[in-house]
Amino acid sequence: MNVRVPAFALTPKGESSYHRSGKAIVLTTGSANIGESADCDVRYPAGDLPPEYYASIIRDAERQRWLLVRRSQHVGISIEGKGDIGYACGLGSGDVIRFEGQQMALLFQEHVKRDAWQVRLWALLTIACGLLLLAGLWALAGRRSDPIGIDDVTPLEASLYIIKADSVKQLLTARGEDTLLRPTKVLTAEAPTGTAFMTTDGVLVTARHCVEYWIGTALNLTQRFSRLADDDIVKWAIEAETFNQAQHTDSTMQLRVYFSIYDFMGEPKYTFSTADPRVHINTAHDGIFQLADFNSDYYWRTIRPYFQDSQMELGDIMWIDGFDEKGQIALATDADFLSLAKGSRLMICGYPITNASTRQATFSEGVIKHEPQPAAENLVFESNINHGFSGGPVLTKTSGAIVAVGVVSRVDSVSSGIFKHAVPTSEIKIKEGGQDYD
Amino acid sequence: MIESLRLHHIAGYCPEEAIWKMIIDLCESVSGQTGVPLLSPESILVDADIFLVDVQQKKVPEFLPPECHGDDSTLTSQQFVWSLGACVYYASSGRTLFGGHGGSYQRSYPHVALPVLQKKHQALTPVVQRCLQSEPSARIGVKELLEIAKKEHTRCRTTQRQHIASHIVAPPPSRHDCTGWPEEMTDIGN
Numbered sequence: 001m002n003v004r005v006p007a008f009a010l011t012p013k014g015e016s017s018y019h020r021s022g023k024a025i026v027l028t029t030g031s032a033n034i035g036e037s038a039d040c041d042v043r044y045p046a047g048d049l050p051p052e053y054y055a056s057i058i059r060d061a062e063r064q065r066w067l068l069v070r071r072s073q074h075v076g077i078s079i080e081g082k083g084d085i086g087y088a089c090g091l092g093s094g095d096v097i098r099f100e101g102q103q104m105a106l107l108f109q110e111h112v113k114r115d116a117w118q119v120r121l122w123a124l125l126t127i128a129c130g131l132l133l134l135a136g137l138w139a140l141a142g143r144r145s146d147p148i149g150i151d152d153v154t155p156l157e158a159s160l161y162i163i164k165a166d167s168v169k170q171l172l173t174a175r176g177e178d179t180l181l182r183p184t185k186v187l188t189a190e191a192p193t194g195t196a197f198m199t200t201d202g203v204l205v206t207a208r209h210c211v212e213y214w215i216g217t218a219l220n221l222t223q224r225f226s227r228l229a230d231d232d233i234v235k236w237a238i239e240a241e242t243f244n245q246a247q248h249t250d251s252t253m254q255l256r257v258y259f260s261i262y263d264f265m266g267e268p269k270y271t272f273s274t275a276d277p278r279v280h281i282n283t284a285h286d287g288i289f290q291l292a293d294f295n296s297d298y299y300w301r302t303i304r305p306y307f308q309d310s311q312m313e314l315g316d317i318m319w320i321d322g323f324d325e326k327g328q329i330a331l332a333t334d335a336d337f338l339s340l341a342k343g344s345r346l347m348i349c350g351y352p353i354t355n356a357s358t359r360q361a362t363f364s365e366g367v368i369k370h371e372p373q374p375a376a377e378n379l380v381f382e383s384n385i386n387h388g389f390s391g392g393p394v395l396t397k398t399s400g401a402i403v404a405v406g407v408v409s410r411v412d413s414v415s416s417g418i419f420k421h422a423v424p425t426s427e428i429k430i431k432e433g434g435q436d437y438d
Numbered sequence: 439m440i441e442s443l444r445l446h447h448i449a450g451y452c453p454e455e456a457i458w459k460m461i462i463d464l465c466e467s468v469s470g471q472t473g474v475p476l477l478s479p480e481s482i483l484v485d486a487d488i489f490l491v492d493v494q495q496k497k498v499p500e501f502l503p504p505e506c507h508g509d510d511s512t513l514t515s516q517q518f519v520w521s522l523g524a525c526v527y528y529a530s531s532g533r534t535l536f537g538g539h540g541g542s543y544q545r546s547y548p549h550v551a552l553p554v555l556q557k558k559h560q561a562l563t564p565v566v567q568r569c570l571q572s573e574p575s576a577r578i579g580v581k582e583l584l585e586i587a588k589k590e591h592t593r594c595r596t597t598q599r600q601h602i603a604s605h606i607v608a609p610p611p612s613r614h615d616c617t618g619w620p621e622e623m624t625d626i627g628n
Contacts, residue, residue: 052599056451058447058451060447067443067447067448069447069448069451070448070451070453070456071451071452071453072453073453073454073455073456073594073595074598074599084486084487085486086484086485086486086487086488087448087456087459087484087486087487088443088447088448088484089443089486090443
């Protein structure tokens with residue numbers, strides 16, 4: 001009996017900031033999206049342009065062939081030796097696909113499975129080699145990614161907290177003295193709430209947007225500053241950034257957030273402000289943009305990934321050190337991140353906003369969706385989580401140990417699906433004295 | 439022999455420019471004829487960047503206008519316009535009109551709300567809605583449809599990708615101090 005399952009592989013020819021030449025990016029029996037969007041299987045850098053899908057490779061089951069279908073009207077697509085593809089074309093093994101303006105081309109290769117007896121023989125040989133290889137890797141690395149279940153994470157509930165922003169002040173700080181510029185904005189209905197977790201190092205970790213809730217706002221960069229309402233937190237943030245960008249003295253303007261931490265019983269445990277030296281926000285990845293208000297120069301600071309600068313999103317993390325209390329959630333090490341791969345199992349913990357009066361810790365299974373590149377961009381995963389999980393830990397299990405590899409950040413809804421993003425916990429920089437990394 | 443591609447292969451993926459090109463090619467192919475062939479995702483061929491009609495394909499009831507009852511082998515120009523509108527909707531969304539029921543649904547409910555295309559194809563919505571009028575005499579004519587399609591196709595081809603304000607790398611270009619803010623920044627309550 002013949003067993004033939006059609007599949008294809010895409011291998012880059014030339015390098016991009018996301019992919020290395022010669023290393024297959026895609027090997028799938030399904031479809032693949034190619035373009036600049038974060039959810040594409042093959043990614044190209046977008047520069048300062050809005051991200052686009054270039055093309056998709058889909059299966060024509062009726063004719064038993066793979067098709068390359070154009071999706072952009074701006075980027076030309078050609079196949080070496082055949083010319084422009086028009087709106088769509090069939091693909092054959094060995095076709096090299098080129099995209100206008102991009103140096104990296106893609107080699108398309110079809111794959112099919114062998115006959116059944118060959119499958120068995122090769123399977124036995126492969127398993128034997130695989131076992132030998134795994135034994136070697138195990139001896140070398142000593143780590144692997146294991147399945148993780150709810151029984152693994154339920155005991156961690158006591159290390160989970162609710163975080164809630166209470167008020168915001170706009171202050172001018174000069175020569176160590178604060179001047180309140182406006183009446184304090186007390187947060188009520190719009191108060192963001194999220195999740196925080198305590199690590200085994202005594203560090204409380206959460207998402208930055210749980211406190212600086214404007215930092216990921218999708219600000220229309222053509223928006224006129226003068227149209228913003230006076231009590232709009234976005235206007236305050238623009239004022240502060242504009243002042244700080246233009247200021248050549250030692251005075252700064254800031255938005256200071258006062259927030260509370262509640263334990264899993266709902267009891268208030270701690271209160272902080274973002275001015276507290278124990279509170280750390282990594283602003284190294286922040287993007288600062290000039291607004292298109294032609295009367296004056298205004299600036300906006302954000303972590304929203306404009307222009308597919310995915311590194312900006314790594315700024316959506318905040319941690320507080322100096323606690324005597326130690327939690328039960330260990331942060332992942334570099335070796336733990338090496339064990340992560342597309343398909344790795346996860347458990348995500350948080351306090352979803354399903355009931356305004358009661359908050360209950362919830363644990364949701366998940367899986368890594370895209371091959372992780374922790375130093376370059378967020379972890380992308382699938383899980384049934386919603387509002388309130390922000391700031392919660394993304395847990396995995398390596399060599400029997402539960403570790404936090406990420407902090408829940410945002411949800412990205414695109415045409416190919418709904419993806420969740422988590423900031424890798426490698427962004428947390430813990431040193432003696434809690435130095436902030438600006 | 440390489441099998442030709444058809445509209446159903448690329449439906450849902452098409453950029454706006456491709457759909458306008460489809461309208462142009464199909465309108466030009468029937469211009470001046472009295473009876474036009476049936477249109478459906480299976481009968482529209484895609485040959486590189488040209489769209490053609492395969493006259494040998496069978497009719498698909500969901501892509502027949504509401505006034506047709508399935509026994510027609512060719513269409514009038516008004517009926518063609520409706521079928522083309524249905525194919526444009528299909529090309530944009532990958533779905534058949536009216537929840538898959540097509541023209542028969544509009545025959546039962548002549549005042550059904552006409553579809554609005556997805557945001558990246560929003561320029562096509564007014565044209566599609568003029569094509570899909572249940573009253574044949576209210577539909578857009580082939581000539582006017584062709585003129586609009588040519589104009590929009592040229593717009594798509596010549597419009598560059600829009601750059602957005604870029605990341606600041608240089609020092610701020612202007613100098614303000616606390617007392618020198620623009621009036622609109624200090625005028626609370628304005």
